[in-house]
Amino acid sequence: MTAAPPSEYVEQVLDVVEDIPPGRVMTYGMIAEIVRERTGSGSARTVGAVMARYGSAVPWHRVVASDGRLPPGHEIEATRRLRAEGVAFRGEKVAMATSRWWPGENAD
Template structure:
């Protein structure tokens, strides 16, 4: 993560714009993994009215997308409508290059480990936003907590829209 917002004169690739737009939608105190972001973007389906949409959302037709990876194992490709798709690594690359101007700390590793090199800055943000964290074991290097993924993970449904993942049992883990 460079920490520097992209200048107005620099054109972002379309896929990068989509990743950054989604990062901005993640509510405070919630997170999405790199893979969640990639999956969410791959399942987008532009609705007939031109507004934002998602495959399987109410009123949207469901059906297979035509994602064809560029190379075997890369996870990136193009959808049937020609829009770029990507996997977790592509999302991570976008966040590393362009993520400084968005809430980068809300796009995380699936194991909840804090972003190497940015742990203390991220931890400060998580605490300020009330993001659920798990206490680190004494054997953990640096004794840094992890994100409590079961409670903090967000599925992309806007608050109040129903269906967002809520921790099934708030008594698990510690809120730091």
């Protein structure tokens, strides 16, 4: 079993996820890029580990894979929540072109 990421990294990831507006999504890699700018370290895989361990307190369903795949094992609930927020889908994946969000962009 791998060691848990440092608490500062965990807090940074959770802060970014909390800022994702309803109806929009970010990828693990996008979150890693923002946190890396703040802390100097991190990867999409580490963001995934943080979300798996600590993500239940934030809007976890708004974090998806780069191709729009939903969190493994939570696809049904994530789909339900995202559809309720108005997120567009292409089949079983989030339509990333219209749903992706970056901090500082207009949430509309």
